[in-house]
Amino acid sequence: MADHYNKYGLKHFAGIVADCMGMALPEPYAEPIPWVLEILKARLGGRADRVVLYHADAVGMHIWQKYTHLLAPVYLHSSMTVPFVSTVESVTPVAHATMYTGMDPEGHGIRTYERPQLTCETLFDRWIAEGKKVCIIAQTDSTFLHIFAGRDLDYFELPNNVEIVDKALELIAADSYDVISIHTFDYDDAAHAFGPESKQALNAVSLEAEGFHRIAGALENCRGQHKILLTYSPDHGQHPVMGGTGQHGSKQIEDMNIVHFYATI
Ligand SMILES: [Zn+2]
Numbered sequence: 586m587a588d589h590y591n592k593y594g595l596k597h598f599a600g601i602v603a604d605c606m607g608m609a610l611p612e613p614y615a616e617p618i619p620w621v622l623e624i625l626k627a628r629l630g631g632r633a634d635r636v637v638l639y640h641a642d643a644v645g646m647h648i649w650q651k652y653t654h655l656l657a658p659v660y661l662h663s664s665m666t667v668p669f670v671s672t673v674e675s676v677t678p679v680a681h682a683t684m685y686t687g688m689d690p691e692g693h694g695i696r697t698y699e700r701p702q703l704t705c706e707t708l709f710d711r712w713i714a715e716g717k718k719v720c721i722i723a724q725t726d727s728t729f730l731h732i733f734a735g736r737d738l739d740y741f742e743l744p745n746n747v748e749i750v751d752k753a754l755e756l757i758a759a760d761s762y763d764v765i766s767i768h769t770f771d772y773d774d775a776a777h778a779f780g781p782e783s784k785q786a787l788n789a790v791s792l793e794a795e796g797f798h799r800i801a802g803a804l805e806n807c808r809g810q811h812k813i814l815l816t817y818s819p820d821h822g823q824h825p826v827m828g829g830t831g832q833h834g835s836k837q838i839e840d841m842n843i844v845h846f847y848a849t850i
Pocket of ligand 1: 777
């Protein structure tokens with residue numbers, strides 16, 4: 586059977602999140618996917634007033650297909666799964682710029698692995714314009730700290746997933762942010778170094794899924810106080826290369842197909 590690219594592009598991400606919060610996005614953001622919105626809004630029962638976006642870098646759909654059990658901590662809290670196709674090129678700055686601007690790479694201008702501060706209007710700018718309190722919690726030297734720099738939001742830079750999740754739990758307990766955007770790449774690092782299906786890389790999938798589980802649990806403790814949208818949203822996958830390491834950036838199905846999970850709390 587031939588491989589197939591997933592149907593929906595990552596540019597729909599911004600619109601889905603914004604619409605769940607009751608925010609209209611101007612052109613040129615891609616329209617949200619109607620049925621996804623319908624389901625999420627029904628489950629939220631009103632506008633989401635807290636949003637936590639958890640980006641586990643480079644966890645591709647083929648990892649989910651072959652090691653399905655590793656994401657059980659994500660299924661425990663989520664109620665919808667949507668397959669997406671990454672950007673060309675399938676690298677973090679291009680994919681995340683698309684997710685947070687609702688635009689194809691030609692629109693936001695990042696088309697390869699480069700990390701300029703985006704000057705076009707991002708979802709972060711829309712949130713700030715709406716008076717939302719926003720933070721990014723990201724691993725050391727994360728792409729988020731480059732392309733989304735210079736905004737009136739708080740940036741927390743931490744060395745690994747465990748410390749990132751600890752920071753997220755601290756901020757959730759303080760209930761001080763409307764939006765928390767999290768970028769973690771233990772899997773990406775391990776997959777580059779040892780291969781996408783190496784023991785080290787698969788351990789990192791589990792570690793990051795466990796991190797999602799801890800965050801979801803903390804949010805569930807606030808059930809009833811807020812309407813919360815939580816997502817597990819990777820940017821692209823990785824494929825194995827000669828010598829036992831991993832890479833991405835190509836149009837190979839392993840790099841392009843990813844899966845997002847949504848939870849409403
Ligand atoms: Zn990578």
